[in-house]
Amino acid sequence: MNVTTTDADRRRTPAPESPAGTGRLLGLLAFANTAMFALYMGVGSVLLPTQIAQIDPAHKVAALGMIGGVSAVFATLFNPVAGALSDRTGRRGPWILGGGLAALAMMALLGGATTVLLATIAWCLGQAAMNVHQSAVTAVVPDRIPPARRGTASAVVGLGLPVGGTLGVLIASQTVSGLRTGYLVLGAVVAVAAVLLTALGREPRREPAPPVPFGRQLKAFLSALATHDFRWAFIGRALLVLGYFCVVGYPLYILTDHIELPAGLEPAAAIAILTPVSMAAMGVSTVLGGVLSDRWNRRKLFVGVSAALAGLVMIVPVVSPTWTGMLVFSAVNGLAFGCFMAVDTAVVTLVLPRAEDAARDMGVLNIASAGPQIIAPFVASAVIAGLGGYTGLFLVGGALSLLGALAILPIRSVR
Template sequence: MTTNDVTEPRPAAAPDRTRPRGLLLLLLVANAAMLAVYMGVGSVLLPTQIAAIAPDDKVAVLGLIGGISSVFATACNPIAGALSDRSGRRSPWILGGALASLAGLAFLGGVDTALFVGIGWCLVQATMNVYQAAVTAIVPDRVPVAKRGTASALVGLGLPIGGTVGVLVASQTAGRLQTGYLLFGVIIAASAVLLTAFCRDVPRAAPAPAVPARTQLAAFLSALAHHDFRWAFTGRALMVLGYFSVIGYQLYILGDHIELPAGLTPPEAMAVLTPVTMVAMAVSTIVGGLLSDRWDRRKVFVGVSAALAGLVMVVPVVSPTWSGMIAFNALNGLAFGCFMAVDTALVTLVLPRAEDAARDMGVLNIANAGPQIVAPFVASAVVTAFGGYTPLFLVGGALSLVGALAILPIRGVR
């Protein structure tokens, strides 16, 4: 899963007759289905499959496959977005990406070697990002500027809803991997059919012009040359790296590090913990956003939530128990949800130039996607080198704490 999903909207030649509420509901379903695949497959089914294939090397194999597949995801998202921009249509990319993902997931369910699992997951990541790039472009395409905040908040509920449903489905099918993979393929394909059937493409006046690679690189460098934006970018990257370095290995942590209650398997434990995390994340996203608006303070919310994310990494170290893990997931969800909500608002206030807002937000998305590529390599290296998950929690916590400190030098926002 990556988040480099900003695409430039094009002027519509005809008004959009889709009812706003219906459109947002369809987008919520489409995003929830996508995140169900990312969370259910990436957090449960894939680690379970790798553990069965390579039980002695599962940490290293998962890290390698996760890192390489993230490169495919990061590359395919902007390419697919640019191609859908130039074609002037979204539906073919949404439907094509979903159906290709269905095929990739079916392939994953039928292989039994690490090599083919890696190939299959790379295919799924690539095709899911084709779907993701086109789906996320619908908001700037179809939603008026004055209503995009509400639209983004509603669509953002796809994370707690989709994440929870995905892990629950995966936990029930972890013992029947082929069935689980096919079920997720059907979920994403059905959501694509629903969205493209009821949210048809609006004719475009003209395709968007291609942006040369040299121009994109120049834009990246010019945005990072801005003092406040550079520090916001750094804080986001460190926070995301610390978070995903630990969360990506939670199934193995539950099996190898935590004392679970008798009869509770790691996939079943994930089915309990994920709703705890997602509910906490949803609450802190809403509360943090509202309070930061009311008090007109951003840095304190971003800094405190990043620091909290770092400190709670100590909980599973000092209390490697089931109750300790519940507390960790609740606190971590509160911290990460508040951070992502308010940090996004903070970034909009430190963009170098208002007229380049979409472009520079796209640059910021590298701070989301890049650490997700690095995180599996970092996590597997730490666990392998130091022989356990305690060092992984400490490294993840340290990264989040440094991310909190990176917020302090920002001068243009209170």
């Protein structure tokens, strides 16, 4: 892919970090991503489902699906819009800091919610704040990391998902009897990470982008999708994420209503066991996938195989709806999803159409992560109600992930 770089483009795009600066920056980004995923996983997997089950136990699946779908709209809208604004201002730091502090305030509001409506409003605002924060954090890698180190950088940053997910679920499971405390702790971790990244990250100042008429902005907003490779990367991620979240959005209810747990093991405690299993596997595959994809320069192979594996492993809880089956599923699914997200992120940074629009275009790509989360709760609740319960849910999730694997094949500029 050939992209013409003008003098104005170069002035707005910071030079890559030195090796020492790269190491410090990656450490800060790793912590920021860890905090971010701790909140997402702790709230989404444990705190919010528990809260909704307490508020409306008879309609918990439908209520949680509605909250998940509506809040994902906010995530989908705010991520690329905030990314475009941070491109426009030439700064990531204020958006990282503002989003992180706003997230803490929204977690305080969510912790006090006593109705489904109030919980919906609070989590929607929380998603908005977190996606303002996330859009700017995500743009730092294409801004400041050399292309030859993108796979390794994506792997290091990608460890935030397994590590943060594990910590978030453990914090949430330990505070499930005091939901407000759990929400505040997770929000505070994000706020602290945002302060450290903006204070210690030494962000180079980019020149603000020149003003653009609204019509041109609207046209440019999704212009990256006109690029062949970016479009297929978008489609592949969207399908994989849709399949993934159709299933992982309901872990508490799956363990309550579908899986035969050992005597004495409660669903919330089971999540606290399964999550470290999945996240440890995810951590291993994130590092290995990122490093080996750089070394072998074969990123499409890693992305396609991991997406296919994520689809095939969905059959395990269908044929074995047992505690052992869930342990196997969690481990293999973690391996597949970790490798996919690490290497796919590297692929995306290499097919971005324009370096100076990195945050905007990464935000557009994040629609492929957030957008399916709008659809997934409604798809999942419909499948559970009308297509064989949780068995049908696993099969649908697997089919979507396999389609995501096939969507990687048309990408041409990355091996």
